[in-house]
Amino acid sequence: MDLHDDALGLVLERVGSHVSLIRAAAVCRRWRRAIAGAAFLRRFRSLHAPAVAGYYHNTSPWARILMGVDARASKGPVFLPSSPPVVDARHFSLDFLPDGAGSGTILDSRGSLLLVMGRRGRGLASPGMVVCEPLTRRCEIIPPPADFNGGGFLFSCLVDGYADDNEASGHISMSNFRVLCMFKRDGVMHAAMFTVGSSWSNKNIGHIAPSLQWPDFLGRAGGSWYFHVEGRILVELDGSTGDSTSSVILAIEESDQRCKYLVTEGRDGKPRFFTVFNNTMKVFAKLHSGEWALENSVLLSEATCGLPGYQPSFFIYGQEILTRGNKALHQEVDGHQ
Structure with missing residues (x-):
């Protein structure tokens, strides 16, 4: 009882498993309140991430050599299993994609899905995006936005799935995924959202559109992406809805x-x-x-x-x-x- 609440939280964060955490919550009301807090649970999940089958990497020939992958093989993304004796990497191959496993760059992942940019001028229509689910070997080619017309792509990502009668809101799958794209055409920034089973719809990014420069990607936090636009404009892109808001960056130094x-x-x-x-x-x-x-x-x-x-x-x-x-x-x- 002499421990401050913050110190107690630091101790409980280091409990070894979710089962032990449930037992700790039964110790007393104070421990239960500390463990049930949303901020505590976020920190606990970040420290005790669930086991994953492995990771995909977009690689160069030199990086493939460092990973122990044959550089003469296909140059597409590499899947490295977290436990080679247990996980068969062949189940996560991308050889079922229209351009095969030897082409493409993974742009984003969400749930069990990957967003891949393929080679231009081959099986995929420019700009050549496809959404796929490696474990089920399903994929869907994403046509370019109607307003793209040879523009330049800045950013593409998967957005939480839309809710219908069979899917819970936020759960993403091959039947309800959405793709958000930001691109520049004729010196003006545009944004569009693709919904599976439907088509592209324009997104309002009025605070970005006048920009004549490419926004700088600053990072991802709290389920949102952040960009810096010329001047002191900071743009936040919500990863659940695809909506964007802007704020002003403070003057930090002269x-x-x-x-x-x-x-x-x-x-x-x-x-x-x-x-x-x-x-x-x-x-x-x-x-x-x-x-x-x-x-x-x-x-x-x-x-x-x-x-x-x-x-x-x-x-x-x-x-x-x-x-x-x-x-x-x-x-x-x-x-x-």
């Missing part, structure tokens, strides 16, 4: 044009907008009003002093962000080594 903006997810499951400039990392949290407010500021040379291998010369030049995420934020001085 010469903040040289700052690198990124978005990641905090331990509470909410997005964090951060940047590194002049040896200092600043982290901003999103308020209920939709505005971003400074949450923390870290002088990297001081925060890392005393770590093995530390040298003051590391901070003469600009710092590069190597990784991000709530585990990295906790273990590597807010995403920096």
